[in-house]
Amino acid sequence: MPDNKEHVRIESGENRQLQALQSNATAVKAVASAVESTIGPKGLDTMLVNEAGEVIITNDGVTILDRMEVSHPAAKMIVNVAKAQQAEVGDGTTTATLLATAIVDEGVKQVARGVPVVKVIAGIQRGVRYALHKMKEKARPIRELEDDWLQRIAFTASRENEDITVAVMEAVHLVGRDKLLENNFRLSQAVVAHPRATSAVFSGILLNKTRANLQMPRYLENAQVLVLADSLESEWVDDESLSTEAGFNKQEHLRKQFLAALESLMGLGVKLVVTSRGLDSLAEDILTDSGIMVIQRVAPDELQKVAEHTNAKILKRNGLYKPIEEIKSYLGLAEEVEDNEVLERVRISGGKGKPFATILVSAATDEVVEERERITKDAASAVQAAVRGGYLPGGGALELSLARDVEKFRETVQGMERFGVGVVSEALLRPMTQVVANAGFNPLEKIEMVKALQLKRESDSLGIDCDRGVVVDMVEMGVVDPLLIKFHALGAAGEVATAILRIHSIVRMKNY
Template identity: 70%
Template structure:
């Protein structure tokens, strides 16, 4: 019997050791981005073996570029990437929440609470917190809503030029397009070190014309969007016979007739996602047509939507000229912008689009401005989708109080997992306050007392003066979808890490 007890103790110690190791790794990764949070957050310099430097306060950039070997730490990096892919903002908040949930969960397990109960409690606590967060959201009905500008200003790290550019682009695109599933305003951002920052109604595609003999600019151009190669149809001709040769020549002749039809229809701009036959390139160049080949599918779709062109396959070119004409789009101008090294299209007859051009003096600075602009664009679109909540960690602190009340209604040991959620929700404000140079414990207690007294979810800390202030009145707000996704994703990865019972190194694959 003593041997069994001893064996059980060893297993328990090994499990706690693995859990604590994972928690420490997660905490060390979170600390790498913690100092960037809030208005007083600082930048991080990333340096590689070639002494190449990136200076940024973008959480996902830091985590993606830093050297990480611990498997649990890599899971936290995936939290930031998921947040970035889905929301385009809030990566640091998601990382801090995940770290705090793991830390608080480990504390409860160390106290003797079964890990399964802690996990179940965390799941219940997060579900409850997300409901409460939704209830506290303020809706944005119009693009002229002043809160939209405040959200862009906060997300752009208080860069006024980027704020104005993002808001202008949102107006150009329109509410309907912003609410469209699959459309991302952040995809409209184009950065280059040798351009002036501005916004225009139109699109750019990341290609140039096929050769410099083609015109650099065409006005009032009909547009053909070919989701195929601009080449004669091919067929299997393994057996070289006269019949196969004649068929090949017939297909080539048909293809040349199609090209003549396009020229007679006054097509001025052709985009394809495949290669272009050399003879076709020569003929179209002589006719003054701008041709762009091997364009990515998503850009092909953008051109189609913006110009009103229907995407067609190579076989569609066999249609009559009248039928082809009905499939063409239109733009008032297409230009090969030599500075941007991209094709710029304006005056499309399809759906509205906007492009935000971001410039800066150097490559390093322009990359950071691009990231900031994309964050602001994502935040604006998220707010239009789901409204906004008080920022500065205020809403998390208020919801943490709701979760504490909810914990009192939970029976059994799951309540300890709910407690972990309540504690973790204090982390964002705690970090913002610490980065501003104040004592987090003192300030958070002051905010909690006043939030309770005034029944407010918008009280936080003024990071300039260190006093309790209303975040809504200060204009410090965040999009609800960004906050909610950060909490949900953080919960999922924290639970996955807490479930890890043992870490076993896999054997290397045999080398043959």
């Protein structure tokens, strides 16, 4: 038996751990409170203000979390999970935040009751895994781009902006299903916003660059395209070698070789050169005089887009000295190339390679156009996620159904881990609770109504109509969400919540 001093030390350690958990839970809840009022059809906007008086009004969860001032370490972990959600699937950040917060809150309650934290964590992990498994089972597939559900998903994700919905769906059909299924392709990256532009959708890409100088042509038709992952300049010998006759002669040879390479490009009819680095003044003068447009210092991801869209193969600088016929096989083709001086971007369209689409978003002011850009990106991400993984009932109905499944699973779990599984079941009620509360109804009353009817009808799609407060079928109402967004939100929420619950104590580091 431990003596009294040892018992006091153990009790003190347990108290310190519980205090740390409660401190973290409080910080996490403070972060969630900044976004919880934005979820659902009756969600409200949040105004963000900085010291300079700049204002952003939005209901986009990741924007709020990214811009708000956060100092507590655990709170920052919640912000990071929202950013990870945005990076992975482009939407669902508020849901991920609410689920993570609820899991932490319910987990701390179980620890306060005396359940060992390691058992709570193990149970949470089992509960989340089971819920994710059941979620996949419940998904409804999208088999073709003409599926009406895609338009409905776009409409919901665009905050019911019809023009954004139409634009996103037009872009979806331009790029096609195969492109949407590519792992590295993000339709949301096709969204470009500008306050002075005219909203439009076109086949092609917009490079965030302009031509190297204004004397180069502004517009090209049926342009042969060279994509160079290098600088467009002659190779140079080092200064020490240049001081010798041999070095000087070598430099002259390299210069002539480079000029011959430029002549070859002009002979092949190249009209557009896109480089990842710069070009020297000699090359610039020669190409300008020959009516060739050069776009320099293009980012690697955009360089890859140009190559894919025009069906060009990316060339290194030493490839310029290959035989003419071999260089020819590296060239791509674009029907139109235009340096848009209003947008300060170059548009490349009608490429002979893979299809790309650009969604150009406009509005009257910078503040509004920024918000429309975020909304359009959300809609594009939601549609692409639905194509990849199908869809599920929205409005918190699916999560409420999963809570019932997890609660049944809890009955099969032996030992104290069952309390952790119960944490997941409780946390899954949070999305509908918040949606109903934001609509001005009593969540306890409404959720019990839905629970009873879901059980009676064996349904996973019953929820609350936020206008009338009655139980309706979310799928029949057209309220659905992509599987991948919900799946990643719950998975990420479980990971960050258990990471926070593992924190035994908080120790301030000394400054060096």
